[in-house]
Amino acid sequence: MRFIDFQPTPLGCNYANRMATRKKKVRIPIPQPLAALVLFASDRSCCVCQSKGKPIQIHHMDDDPSNNEFHNLAVLCLDCHDLTQITGGFGRKLDQEQVKLYRDHWISLVADSRKSREVNIGDSQDAQLQLELVTSLAEIDLEKGDLVALASLYDEIGNIELRDKYIEKAIADGVPDDTHCYLRASLQGRPDLIPAEVASKVRETLTVGPSASKTQLARHLLDMGDPTHALKCYLEGILESLESGNEFSAGFYLNEVFEKDIVQALFLRSLGKFREEGDLWWEIRTLEELHWQDELKITIQANRKKIEESGNPFLRKYLAQADDDKGGYLQTRKEIERAEVRMTDPETGVSYIGYDFPDNDQ
Ligand SMILES: [Zn+2]
Structure with a gap:
């Protein structure tokens, strides 16, 4: 049986380069x-x-x-x-x-x-300050007649009832299409309530013309429940920022990608796909990336028979870990280490790690 590692490791490249340029060790002050x-x-x-x-x-x-x-x-x-x-x-x-x-x-x-140890004013535990802040901000928004701001404010403090009341009022009064999408999708998490023509108009405005913006489109797509395309747009926007020298903007949107848990959304989608296909190996790898330790253990143990019959040492290593079987774990690790082969692609010179296991079909 031969497995190829899914992450080719270019071994030695950096080392060789460094050795070539490095002749004498000269101390350079840090x-x-x-x-x-x-x-x-x-x-x-x-x-x-x-x-x-x-x-x-x-x-x-x-x-x-x-x-x-x-x-x-x-x-x-x-x-x-x-x-x-x-x-x-x-x-x-x-x-x-x-x-x-x-x-x-x-x-x-x-x-x-x-x-x-970081203290965030927005998440302040000081209830008195929080109450005072919300009350005065709500007063200001009411005076201005800004129902969208009111809905956002109530969303922020988790008052769903008041949030939804002002969302309905704002939409009934008439709001621009992008605001409509923001209220329904971003605040309420109900993109299904947005009329199709409203959603497609917003998407078009953010894609072409003077209001086109990769990162705004990314936010919209994410709100609409499409993390894959959202990430693509985020990355394109970040690349544009980097190319135009706007490092703050690149960092800002990269932060947003992590804060909005897009990575998790991608793994969740993968998990669904691998489960549907019955691909145990990638299901396990996905659970591992999600850091769902309990789910991981349950999945591995539920597939005990399949794993034992597969003869796959990587799967058996997971099983030993799930069972807290130290002897079995050591055994499979040794097996894997023995089978590890460093190979180099003769054409490109790129090295990678492969595995050469003795056949197990007894
Ligand atoms: Zn020390």
């Missing part, structure tokens, strides 16, 4: 802004022992003091740094791979803990 960034990302703490307050230094993971790339720099305390310098003897050297693992893990921990 520019101040980069050093500041590295220290901030690591919270000025050693990424290996994570101790606070120890003297630290910035370490070049590949031992090349001229390679001042962010991804090559790790904050280490002097003790841990010494461990990277062991040559011979019985001490266990802290090698580049290990430092990289520690560093990536620590950086993500620091980032997570910063995120959880």
